[in-house]
Amino acid sequence: MGTARDPIELARDNWRSAGWADSSDGMALVTSVMRVQQVLLTTIDDLLRPFGLTFARFEVLMLLHFSRVGELPVGKIGERLQVHPASVTNAVNRLEGAGHVTRRPNADDGRSVLAAITAQGRALVLDAAATLNAEVFLNVPLPAAARHDLYELMRRWRSEFEDFDE
Amino acid sequence: MGTARDPIELARDNWRSAGWADSSDGMALVTSVMRVQQVLLTTIDDLLRPFGLTFARFEVLMLLHFSRVGELPVGKIGERLQVHPASVTNAVNRLEGAGHVTRRPNADDGRSVLAAITAQGRALVLDAAATLNAEVFLNVPLPAAARHDLYELMRRWRSEFEDFDE
DNA sequence: TGTCTTTACTTTGACATCAAAGTAAACTCC
DNA sequence: GGAGTTTACTTTGATGTCAAAGTAAAGACA
Known part of the structure; x- marks a missing residue:
C-alpha cells in the first residue's frame, strides 16, 4: 500500500x-x-x-420493478427506501421526465399518487442492475465471511434506529 | 420492535x-x-x-484545531478529510464567513491558500465536539466488542480503496 | 529563458438530502 | 354536517458532494 x-x-x-x-x-x-x-x-x-441514472433513481426503479404490479404509492416508496418524501418526489420527477416511470392519482386515496415503472424503465433497470452486480455487489473487497459479519453488525445497528423486526 | x-x-x-x-x-x-x-x-x-455547524464544517474545524499551528493548506485539508477540493472551498468559505476560520496566501507556494482556525472557531468546535462525543460517539448502540469488530472490518474495506498503510 | 506540463484552488452546474411550508384529502368526534 | 386533526404529496430553500471548467503558479526540460 x-x-x-x-x-x-x-x-x-x-x-x-x-x-x-x-x-x-x-x-x-x-x-x-x-x-x-x-x-x-x-x-x-x-x-x-451511462444509463442516465443515479443510485437514488436506480433504487426507485428497482423497487417498482420488484413490486407486485410494478406500481406503488409515492409514500410507500419513501417508506421502503427510507428516504424523505421530498426525495421521492425528486427522483420520480426525474424518472417520469425520462419516460422510465409514469404517475397517476391513486383511486383508493385522493391524496395519494401512484408511480408505475414503464417497460422502458424495466429494461433499463435490469441492465443497470447487471452492471452494479458485476462491478460493485460482487466486488465488495472482503471475504464472504467478513461481508456477512459486517452486514449482520450493520443490521444490528440499524435495528436500533429503525422500526422493523430484528 | x-x-x-x-x-x-x-x-x-x-x-x-x-x-x-x-x-x-x-x-x-x-x-x-x-x-x-x-x-x-x-x-x-x-x-x-445550534452551533451553526454541519458535520462537514465541524470536520474542517476539528482538523485545524488538531493541526500543529492551527493552520493548513486548503489542499491538505481535502486530503486529510478525503473530500473533493471544491467541498473544502465550500466549507472554508462558510467558516470564514462566520469568523471561525481565516484565509491567507501560502508564502511557500503561490498557488496555495492557508486556512487557519480562529480563537472563536476553537472555542466553538470544542463545545460541538463535547456534544457529539456525548450524544453520538459514546452512544453507538452496539457493545464495545461489536464496535471494534465493525471498525476493523470497515478499515479493511477502506484500505482496499485508499492509499494508506494497513 | 521559453515552452510545455503539472499542480493548486476556485467557480459553476448537477445532484440528492432533509426541513419547513403549503395544499388538499381523509378521518375523527361532536 | 361541520370543525378540528391527521395524513399524503409537492414545492421551496439550504446543504454538501463531485465533475467539469477556468485561472494561475510551479516544475521540468530543452
Missing part, C-alpha cells in the same frame, strides 16, 4: 490525546461509515451515469 | 428471487452502509445546528 497514515487513525489518535479516549472508537467508526459511503456512492453513480 | 419487515432484508430476498443470489449479500451490505450513513449524518447535523 501507500506510506501515508490512515487519516481516520490519525483522527482517533488526536481524539485520545485530547482526553476523549472513551469516545474515540465511536468517532472513528462513524467517520469510517461516512468514508465508505462516500466512495461507494461515487463509484455507483459513476457506473450508472 | 415493530412489525414491519426490514426493507433491506426484503430487497435481499428480491435479489435472490431474481436469480442474483451471488450478489445479494453485497447489495444488502452496500445498502446498509447507505442507510446507516444517512441516519448518522442527519443525527449529527441536527445536533450541530
Whole structure:
C-alpha cells in the first residue's frame, strides 16, 4: 500500500490525546461509515451515469420493478427506501421526465399518487442492475465471511434506529 | 420492535428471487452502509445546528484545531478529510464567513491558500465536539466488542480503496 | 529563458438530502 | 354536517458532494 497514515487513525489518535479516549472508537467508526459511503456512492453513480441514472433513481426503479404490479404509492416508496418524501418526489420527477416511470392519482386515496415503472424503465433497470452486480455487489473487497459479519453488525445497528423486526 | 419487515432484508430476498443470489449479500451490505450513513449524518447535523455547524464544517474545524499551528493548506485539508477540493472551498468559505476560520496566501507556494482556525472557531468546535462525543460517539448502540469488530472490518474495506498503510 | 506540463484552488452546474411550508384529502368526534 | 386533526404529496430553500471548467503558479526540460 501507500506510506501515508490512515487519516481516520490519525483522527482517533488526536481524539485520545485530547482526553476523549472513551469516545474515540465511536468517532472513528462513524467517520469510517461516512468514508465508505462516500466512495461507494461515487463509484455507483459513476457506473450508472451511462444509463442516465443515479443510485437514488436506480433504487426507485428497482423497487417498482420488484413490486407486485410494478406500481406503488409515492409514500410507500419513501417508506421502503427510507428516504424523505421530498426525495421521492425528486427522483420520480426525474424518472417520469425520462419516460422510465409514469404517475397517476391513486383511486383508493385522493391524496395519494401512484408511480408505475414503464417497460422502458424495466429494461433499463435490469441492465443497470447487471452492471452494479458485476462491478460493485460482487466486488465488495472482503471475504464472504467478513461481508456477512459486517452486514449482520450493520443490521444490528440499524435495528436500533429503525422500526422493523430484528 | 415493530412489525414491519426490514426493507433491506426484503430487497435481499428480491435479489435472490431474481436469480442474483451471488450478489445479494453485497447489495444488502452496500445498502446498509447507505442507510446507516444517512441516519448518522442527519443525527449529527441536527445536533450541530445550534452551533451553526454541519458535520462537514465541524470536520474542517476539528482538523485545524488538531493541526500543529492551527493552520493548513486548503489542499491538505481535502486530503486529510478525503473530500473533493471544491467541498473544502465550500466549507472554508462558510467558516470564514462566520469568523471561525481565516484565509491567507501560502508564502511557500503561490498557488496555495492557508486556512487557519480562529480563537472563536476553537472555542466553538470544542463545545460541538463535547456534544457529539456525548450524544453520538459514546452512544453507538452496539457493545464495545461489536464496535471494534465493525471498525476493523470497515478499515479493511477502506484500505482496499485508499492509499494508506494497513 | 521559453515552452510545455503539472499542480493548486476556485467557480459553476448537477445532484440528492432533509426541513419547513403549503395544499388538499381523509378521518375523527361532536 | 361541520370543525378540528391527521395524513399524503409537492414545492421551496439550504446543504454538501463531485465533475467539469477556468485561472494561475510551479516544475521540468530543452
